[in-house]
Amino acid sequence: MRKPNPPATINELMQRVNDIAGITLGELAAQYQFKTPEHLLREKGWPGQLLEYVLGASAGSKPVPDFxxxxxxxxxxxxxxxxxxxETTYVxxxxxxNLTGITWINSSVKKKLNHVLWLPVLAEKELQPTERTIGTGFLWQPTKDQEALLKRDWEEQIELIALGDIEKISGHLGEVLQIRPKAANNKATTNAIGPNGKIIKTLPRGFYLKTHFTHSILSQEFMS
Known part of the structure; x- marks a missing residue:
C-alpha cells in the first residue's frame, strides 16, 4: 500500500484510527510494507513512526502538531x-x-497538548514489537483543571531554568509535567542559563507527562 495522504478532516482521521484498532503493529507494518526492526533497543521510536506513517501525519520534525x-x-x-x-509520555x-517573552500560551507544551489523538498500544515487556496490539484511539483536549495543572508545573520549572537553577530540576518536580534529560548519551550537551546568568553546558531536557496523569486521561475516556 502506498503512503496515505494527510487526512483532510477529523472524521477521516478517526476512520483510519478505527480501522487499525485491534490489529498488531506487525500486521500493520506488513500491510504497508513498512520496515520492521528485530528489537527496539536501537529503534525505540519505531511504533510511533509506523503509526504516523499509516495515519498520514505530516509534521515530521517540525515543532507543530503531527496532523x-x-x-x-x-x-x-x-x-x-x-x-x-x-512509561511517561514525551511532549x-x-x-x-532565550526565555524572554516565553509564556504558557505560546509554549510548545500548550501547542502540542491543545488537541491530542491518544492511541493506546498493548506493550507488555514480554511482547515483541510486532506482537503489540493497537487499542481504541480517541481525541482529547485538556479540561480547565488539567490545563491549570500543566500550566502551573510548566511555569514553576521554566522559572527555575530562567533563574539559572536548571541543575535543581529533577523528575520529582511537577505534579503532572516533569522535566528529564533527553539525549542519546551524556556527550550531547547544549547551552543553558547557569548561576549568575552565565551560559553553562548541560544535557538537553524534555517535558514528559507523568504516568498517573495519562492514566487519568484514559480513565476519563473509558470509565465515564
Missing part, C-alpha cells in the same frame, strides 16, 4: 494488561536559553 492541517498531535501510549501506562524539548 498540521487539523491541529492534532498524535501520542501513542504503551499500556500494560491492567490498562495503565507503562517537547525544554527551552534552556
Amino acid at each position: 498540521e492541517l487539523l491541529g492534532i498531535e498524535l501520542k501513542s501510549l504503551p499500556i500494560g494488561y491492567n490498562g495503565k501506562p507503562l 517537547s524539548v525544554v527551552p534552556l536559553t
Whole structure:
C-alpha cells in the first residue's frame, strides 16, 4: 500500500484510527510494507513512526502538531494488561536559553497538548514489537483543571531554568509535567542559563507527562 495522504478532516482521521484498532503493529507494518526492526533497543521510536506513517501525519520534525492541517498531535501510549501506562509520555524539548517573552500560551507544551489523538498500544515487556496490539484511539483536549495543572508545573520549572537553577530540576518536580534529560548519551550537551546568568553546558531536557496523569486521561475516556 502506498503512503496515505494527510487526512483532510477529523472524521477521516478517526476512520483510519478505527480501522487499525485491534490489529498488531506487525500486521500493520506488513500491510504497508513498512520496515520492521528485530528489537527496539536501537529503534525505540519505531511504533510511533509506523503509526504516523499509516495515519498520514505530516509534521515530521517540525515543532507543530503531527496532523498540521487539523491541529492534532498524535501520542501513542504503551499500556500494560491492567490498562495503565507503562512509561511517561514525551511532549517537547525544554527551552534552556532565550526565555524572554516565553509564556504558557505560546509554549510548545500548550501547542502540542491543545488537541491530542491518544492511541493506546498493548506493550507488555514480554511482547515483541510486532506482537503489540493497537487499542481504541480517541481525541482529547485538556479540561480547565488539567490545563491549570500543566500550566502551573510548566511555569514553576521554566522559572527555575530562567533563574539559572536548571541543575535543581529533577523528575520529582511537577505534579503532572516533569522535566528529564533527553539525549542519546551524556556527550550531547547544549547551552543553558547557569548561576549568575552565565551560559553553562548541560544535557538537553524534555517535558514528559507523568504516568498517573495519562492514566487519568484514559480513565476519563473509558470509565465515564
